[in-house]
Amino acid sequence: DAKTTQPNxxxxxxxxxxxxxxxxxxxxxxxYIHWYRxxxxxxxxxxxxxxxxxxxxxxxxxxxxxxxxxxxxxxHRATLRDAAVYYCILRRDDKIIFGKGTxxxxxx
Amino acid sequence: ETGVxxxxxxxxxxxxxxxxLKCEQHLGHNAMxxxxxxxxxxxxxxxxxxxxxxVENNSVPSRFSPECPNSSHLFLxxxxxxxxxxxxxxxxxxxxxxxxxxxxxxxxQGTRLTVV
Numbered sequence: 001d002a003k004t005t006q007p008n009x010x011x012x013x014x015x016x017x018x019x020x021x022x023x024x025x026x027x028x029x030x031x032y033i034h035w036y037r038x039x040x041x042x043x044x045x046x047x048x049x050x051x052x053x054x055x056x057x058x059x060x061x062x063x064x065x066x067x068x069x070x071x072x073x074x075x076h077r078a079t080l081r082d083a084a085v086y087y088c089i090l091r092r093d094d095k096i097i098f099g100k101g102t103x104x105x106x107x108x
Numbered sequence: 109e110t111g112v113x114x115x116x117x118x119x120x121x122x123x124x125x126x127x128x129l130k131c132e133q134h135l136g137h138n139a140m141x142x143x144x145x146x147x148x149x150x151x152x153x154x155x156x157x158x159x160x161x162x163v164e165n166n167s168v169p170s171r172f173s174p175e176c177p178n179s180s181h182l183f184l185x186x187x188x189x190x191x192x193x194x195x196x197x198x199x200x201x202x203x204x205x206x207x208x209x210x211x212x213x214x215x216x217q218g219t220r221l222t223v224v
Contacts, residue, residue: 030208030209031209032208032209032210034209034212036213042217042218043110043112043198043200043215043216043217043218044151044198044200044213044215045110045215046212046213046214049210049212051210090209091205091209091210092208092209093205093208093209094139094156094158094163094164094202094204094205095153095156095164096141096153096200096202096213097153098143098150098151098153099150100150101150
């Protein structure tokens, strides 16, 4: 399985945008880029996914580099409820393999 | 509420007990997953069922025995566990992907298992 690399932790101020990076230099042409997040004491929650084009939904935006070797999850206006571990995952089949993710701290 | 329900939410069992974890989804999904999450470790994929057939068994010890009687239900049967098996066990479901990866998965809240 192709691997992803994310910073261990990040901090952001409340009500400001957050850009969470992910490197996936060994991505293959059929890998979809997925993002999940896990709030404290809960199961992971789907955030967004994409293949080549940038994607927007009600939770976040996903910016995918032209060569697809990196991507950025964008939270447009962080709230305290966005404090969680964010996972960047490459998915090409039925398996969903999680890495360590980025722990996002939101400062009030 | 994600549409994936796990029971029980908490379980304490002795090393000689036999217990089962249950997962149920009514999202119309046909792939289901068991994950283990130990303290300060990433989620570990244990088993994957696609169309009720086990397609992944990630070197899990035989004291963990999964069962998928239909596409809506998934069980994890536990016997003679060790204290190091104490963890959060998470179930997830998704539409079967085959050779694609373009659908999201939905996770339950998990069962917090303590082996004493």
